[in-house]
Amino acid sequence: MAGATSPVLVAFGVGIALAAAPGPVQAVLFAESMRGGLARGLRALAGVHIAFGVLMLALALGLSVAAPHGLALRILKVAGGLLLLWLAIDGIRSRGPSGQRVNGRRRLPPTFRGALAIILNPGGWLFLGAVASPLLASAAQRGGTGIAVVAATALVVGASLGDLGVVVMGGVGVRRVGERLRRYIRLILAAVLAGIGLWLLLSGML
Numbered sequence: 001m002a003g004a005t006s007p008v009l010v011a012f013g014v015g016i017a018l019a020a021a022p023g024p025v026q027a028v029l030f031a032e033s034m035r036g037g038l039a040r041g042l043r044a045l046a047g048v049h050i051a052f053g054v055l056m057l058a059l060a061l062g063l064s065v066a067a068p069h070g071l072a073l074r075i076l077k078v079a080g081g082l083l084l085l086w087l088a089i090d091g092i093r094s095r096g097p098s099g100q101r102v103n104g105r106r107r108l109p110p111t112f113r114g115a116l117a118i119i120l121n122p123g124g125w126l127f128l129g130a131v132a133s134p135l136l137a138s139a140a141q142r143g144g145t146g147i148a149v150v151a152a153t154a155l156v157v158g159a160s161l162g163d164l165g166v167v168v169m170g171g172v173g174v175r176r177v178g179e180r181l182r183r184y185i186r187l188i189l190a191a192v193l194a195g196i197g198l199w200l201l202l203s204g205m206l
Contacts, residue, residue, distance in 0.1 A: 007139035011151040012158040014135065018127065019162020024084055024196050025124070026166050028117040031091050031189045032110045033170030034182065040110050041167035047114025049160045053152075055118075055128060059136045060152035061145065067129030068122065076122040077204030083120050084197030087113065088190040122200065 019026070025048055033041025059065060068076055090107065118124055132155065140148035174185060 007135070007142060007147060007151045008154045011135060011139070011155040014131065015155040015158025015160075016162050018155075019159045019166075023123060024080070024121055024193070025114075025117045026163065027189065027192050027196065028084075028087060028113060029163055029166045030170040031087065031186070031193065032113060033167045034174055034186060034189065035091065036110065036171075038167065038171030041171040044110040044114035044117075045160065045163055045167050047111035047116075048118050048163065049114075049156055050111075051115040051118040052124075052159065053156045056132060056136070056152040056156055057149065059128065059133050060140070060148040062140070064137075065125070065128045065133050068125050073122060074204045076120065076125060077200045080120040080122055081197040081199070081201030081204060083116055084193045084200065086197075088194035088197060091186060091190045091193065 029041060029044050029048065032044035055065075132152075135155075136148045136152055139151040174182065177185075
């Protein structure tokens with residue numbers, strides 16, 4: 001029993017560590033919660049971890065994922081970079097609440113933004129291939145598919161708890177400050193998203 005429990009605990013710790021490392025996903029979650037409060041941030045969080053959970057479940061059930069390289073990695077970098085650049089521009093232009101029509105068009109819901117932040121994140125696919133896939137394969141060898149699924153669930157729960165802190169900080173903590181400071185923070189977040197997006201775009205094209 002102890003041998004089967006160990007991969008689950010390791011997976012939970014890996015999930016917490018994954019969320020603790022700042023990256024594009026955390027920047028998107030913080031920006032969404034800053035824009036629309038805790039409710040919008042939680043919807044973006046749901047999108048992130050539904051997508052992440054589906055990928056982890058597929059790994060636990062035996063799907064093998066190799067770390068992307070070559071053309072596949074370049075395509076992911078370009079697509080992820082364009083997404084972050086679009087989110088940065090959209091964040092600067094947006095003043096309205098979630099789902100509000102701006103300039104006659106409806107904005108992409110935060111749940112889909114969160115899901116795309118995972119699906120088009122090259123770093124996330126590198127994590128799946130280099131860390132998650134061998135971790136869950138080891139769990140399956142030690143305790144079968146059931147333990148691999150539990151380990152995958154533990155990893156997603158650990159990551160979601162860490163990301164929840166980002167959402168609460170943006171949706172509750174930062175929104176308590178004055179409007180002028182929030183505007184500056186929003187611009188800084190947009191600059192961070194644009195910087196990461198531009199770096200991904202250039203590294204994918206060059």
